[in-house]
Amino acid sequence: MIPGDVEWLSLQFANLASLPAPVQRPMKAKKKVTTATERLYDIEEKSWEQFRSNLEKPGDPEIRPELSVLQLYFKWFAITHKGKLGPRPSISTLVWRVGRFSYMYADRHGIDIPDDVKDGVVQYIQNDLAAELHLTSKTYDKNFATDEDVSEMLKYLWTEDTHCYLNERMRVQGAFFKAFLRATASRPGAFTRSECYRDSNIALCYKDVEVWAIRKKQGGVRYRLDVTFHNMKGARLDPSKFLTLTIEEKYLEDLGSSVVFLFLVLGWMDRAFENITSLHQLFHLEGFIPDGASAIRLPVAAAARTQPILRRMEKRGSKRISKTLAWSSGSALQQLKRVCEAGGWPQRMTAYNVRRGGLNKLDGDPNTSSAQRNQIAGQGNSAVFTRAYLSRHSAVKIFKGRATHVKNEDDDDDDDDVRGMRLLRDRSAPQTLPDHLWEQIMQADRDLKTIDENRQLVRQLLRRELALLGADRSSTNVTALERELYNSSRKFHQRKQNLKRQEYLKFRAEWFKSRASKILASSNESQLQKPITATEFSPARKAVIEALYPADPSKLSMFSAAKALIFFVETSDGVRASIASERKRRLDPAILPGKKRRQGDSITFIACSPTI
Structure with a gap:
């Protein structure tokens, strides 16, 4: 018996005390839910139906979301699902799903689960279940970009x-x-x-x-x-x-x-x-x-x-x-x-x-009240900002022997660097997973192996069926096998794609953690941090770069930059094809090149006289 399987679930359910069904409260007028919420409801309902199908037998009464049943449901869910921050879903994820489940059940079944039942499930998750399954309370870091x-x-x-x-x-x-x-x-x-x-x-x-x-x-x-x-x-x-x-x-x-x-x-x-x-x-x-x-x-x-x-x-x-x-x-x-x-x-x-x-910057602005900050953020109260947006990283500096949170006139660095992303940026970070590592991961992944074995089995059955039919390939079995082969192949490639993405993110995170020690241990830092090879951009792209970020700041001009940028966009392959097919849209004379002066491998565009 494996924790989470049907036999384990049936044994756990048999030990539950019989409780009365939840009171059916009169439902308010249904509020139209968004398509994203509908998808979340579908996922939650599918999980609940799978839980019920493992327990219900013909002739048995319908399983309802009583307190003990819901406690078992979330225990089964925690055992049979993986988390993003650990081997099992985190405490906050399970608590969030309690509310999501109650909304789904009210929407799909017309039954409002009592608040005391939901509170009892939340307390069970936070205490008994967390201790039994060693659930983590870790959440994602509240990183922010300055x-x-x-x-x-x-x-x-x-x-x-x-x-x-x-x-x-x-x-x-x-x-x-x-x-x-x-x-x-x-x-x-x-x-x-x-x-x-x-x-x-x-x-x-x-x-x-x-x-x-x-x-x-x-x-x-x-x-x-x-x-x-x-x-x-x-x-x-x-x-x-x-x-x-x-x-x-x-x-x-x-x-x-x-x-x-x-x-x-x-x-x-x-x-x-x-x-x-x-x-x-x-x-x-x-x-x-x-x-x-x-x-x-x-x-x-x-x-x-x-x-x-x-x-x-x-x-x-x-x-x-x-x-x-x-x-x-x-x-x-x-x-x-x-x-x-x-x-x-x-x-x-x-x-x-x-x-x-942006919001943490507004929070420290003496000219912006908390009400204005909440209005700009689109939030009803400050509790949302404190829970979801307020950074847990505070910069404390020593100024003249005293700790201070205030930036002083002689403080020439930026406090935002402490919590921002600038100092951690590394241009030499890997952008793909190494091939040899990817091969090892694919060979070790059990789920990918199982899906591939099933796919190969279906393919063999389909070939055998086609060999028996000969020239006449119209058969119900063939159609069913072809559909099953398509679904299994799609599942295989989806698993492969998701696995590669997940492992790449893990590899990248580990690379950033260990990079400093590698540099310090290396006698030649250039071997670890190779500069990005300059790409030969098109003349139009180079003109955009020169116009947006001129070497001489005094030459910065909105008109010149817009002229270069629009010419770059409207002469790109996609737009050029669209213009050629429609023959209706004309390039503005102010951005068309009147002359081309070739300088080495670049072209300088000189605009025609603008018309007003």
């Missing part, structure tokens, strides 16, 4: 990233996603298509952003964005709870991570601004501000009002950006994780890292 961390990630995306996008607009969108996430500390689902609402196409649109060009005293203009969106969780369809955030960047020193600049570039490519006829006009609006006025608002074109700012590809493998379908938060976060790993950052990168960085 402003400097995000700026470095964006600089890597522009200047070093070798990933080839099917359409280079996705690089611009990825930069805007990271910059907007940092500037607003919002949930990704608040401005992209939320994974909780997969059936919808709700995302931040151009109508939700007001663009103001404000006259500067020293000449020129600066831009301001007033963004109105649903940052409060659960208030997606309640306009009374929408928030308006003002994003204003008075001193533009880093265009590669500027929300305002990237928004204007995306807006120009989508022809989102009414009566703006050239790129030069968009970035030189000082002459259009009326006398006596200090600012002018850019109207949004009627055709672009409901168009999502961040959009997905038309379909899998396509090189065209959809004109109507919003980019999902899951896809945007995958790009964020890819950039983090490729750039050499070791942490488990999620949107929470960036949000924690």
Whole structure:
């Protein structure tokens, strides 16, 4: 008898005392659940049905979620499932599933489990079950990314990233996603298509952003964005709870991570601004501000009002950006994780890292109250911030013999470095699992072996069946075996893919832990830290890098950078193919090369005279 199997479960159930069924309370009107919640309910219900099927026999009464039954259910679940931070699920995971189970049961079966039953299960998990199975109370570290961390990630995306996008607009969108996430500390689902609402196409649109060009005293203009969106969780369809955030960047020193600049570039490519006829006009609006006025608002074109700012590809493998379908938060976060790993950052990168960085900074701002911080974070109270966002790493420094949390004038380092990601970054971190190690892992994995053996068995049965039928292959058995072979092969490849990802993350984490000792023990550090080989970018990509990060900061220009960036995007393979097929969209004269001056292996583009 193995703990967790049917025989063990039946014996444990036989020892339970018979308790009355839970009282069926009148249910309130059903609240519509999101698609993500529906999937969680499906998983929980499938687990519960598996538990019941192992116990129920024909003629037996239906098993109900009584206190003792639920205690056995969660004990069985803890024994038969693996955890992410240990060999078994953690205490916090099991406690969370108690609430999820009660919501699922109320939704699917119409029975509200009493609070005293749920409390009894939680106490059992935290005390008896935790001691019996040695469950861990460990949780993920609350890592967070500082402003400097995000700026470095964006600089890597522009200047070093070798990933080839099917359409280079996705690089611009990825930069805007990271910059907007940092500037607003919002949930990704608040401005992209939320994974909780997969059936919808709700995302931040151009109508939700007001663009103001404000006259500067020293000449020129600066831009301001007033963004109105649903940052409060659960208030997606309640306009009374929408928030308006003002994003204003008075001193533009880093265009590669500027929300305002990237928004204007995306807006120009989508022809989102009414009566703006050239790129030069968009970035030189000082002459259009009326006398006596200090600012002018850019109207949004009627055709672009409901168009999502961040959009997905038309379909899998396509090189065209959809004109109507919003980019999902899951896809945007995958790009964020890819950039983090490729750039050499070791942490488990999620949107929470960036949000924690912004919210912890607001928490220490004397000009921001806790109510304002909660409003920006989209949270109802400070308890959520303390539980999920407040960093558990506090920087204490010695100043003139005293411990202090306050930054002093003669303190030339950054407190955020203590808790941020900069100091742990290593460009030489491995980006793939070594082949020899992967071969050893595959040979040692029992689950992969079992799935592969079943797959081979089904394949042999199918071949035998086909040999017996000869030319006539129409058979019910053949159809069933082909379906089973397809499912087993898919399961095999999924297990292989997941296993490789999990083992790579373990290998990478261990590599970061042991790297320091390897360097200190080595007589030649260069053998351990090899510089990244410079990739030969296209002339258009080089022009973007030079425009966003010029060697001479005095030459930084929004117009020049936008011109180079838009030319790079609109002449990339995916966009060029789209333009060639439609024959409707024309490149702006301000970004077309009038002449080409070849200098070695690069080309300098000289723009034609802009038209207004």
